[in-house]
Amino acid sequence: MYIGVETFQNLNFLPGLITLGSFMMPLTILIFFWEMNVPQNISIYKVIKILFGGGILSLVTAGLMYDNFSDSTSVIMIGIIEEVAKLLVILWFLKETKYKFIFNGLLIGAAVGAGFAAFESAGYALRVALLSDLDNMYSTIIWRGVLSPGGHIAWAALLGSAICIVKGGSNFRWSMLSDFRLLRILGIVIILHALWDVQWPGELPYAQIALTIISWIIALGIMNIALKEISSLKASQTMGMILPVDTGLITGHENSPRGI
Structure with missing residues (x-):
């Protein structure tokens, strides 16, 4: 395409x-x-549907929220609006009880975030092409692509994981939004988003690179919890084959990784 x-x-x-x-x-x-x-319970077809549908819905939701706030130019307000918009869309896709694993939340959140990031990048690239020149457009595409792993995708994945940590295998209830574990992750991604949008000095995006590293350190920590969840489930199933159900070992939650 570039050659063309x-x-x-x-x-x-x-x-x-x-x-x-x-x-x-x-x-x-x-x-x-x-x-x-790891559960492999979400097809690639479903993921692509969420990529496009979730990306569009989250952008439209953010646009509606921007129209209802008089001050939507501050970095903290941008972070709140866009992360809450993605959260609401992720909730829609995760409301089904079959998506109960933390890995499911990471994947569906990442799909919504990837759609949001891709469509937003395309919009910025087109705007730069119309208002500036193609060289600046190429630079915009390249840098937004390089930095995209640490932006909307990672933040939305964290939001999705938090939802699954809170709801588990039950139906989602609006009261779950007040759970501290979800509010903590939401607060973290809002702060990361706000810091990302600050106009830092220098030609190279050192701040965004640092924020990308921080985002992935948190994401890898959540993945570790998700792996413990799967290991705990497998151990429970194994114990269930050799122990009576009324021992309480299968239904106990003392060592559940969701409580971490």
Whole structure:
């Protein structure tokens, strides 16, 4: 697509260049989360549906919220609006009881975040192409692609994992939104988002790179908890084959990783 635009000077390649450039890295990171979904109970077809549907819904939800706030230009307000918008959309997809594992929350959250990030990047690329020049557009696509793993995708994955930690295998109830574990993760991603949008000095995005590392340290910690959840479930199933059910070992929650 780049060769078509630059070498052949054919602008018919431009929409494809913007689309592929904006989706390439988010889709790659999303495939990683899909492969990390140890229960393997969500098909790639479902993931792609959530990528497009969730991405569009979260952007529209954020747009509606922006219209209802008089001050929506501060970095903290941007963080609140966009993260709450993604949270509401992720809740919609996770409301089914079959999505009860933390890995499910990570994957579905990442799918919504990847869609949000890709469509937003495409919008920024088009705006730069119209208002500036193609060189700046290429730079926008490249840098937003390089930094996308630590932005919306990681933050939305954390939100999805928090929802599954809170609800487990039960139906979602609105009262769960007051759970401290969910509010803590929401607060963290809002702060990360706000810091990301600060105009830091310097030509290179050192702050965003540091925030990417922080986001993934937290995400890897959640993945470790998710692995413990799967191991605990397997151990319970194994014990259930050799111990009476009324021992309480199967239904006990003393060592449940969800309480961490």
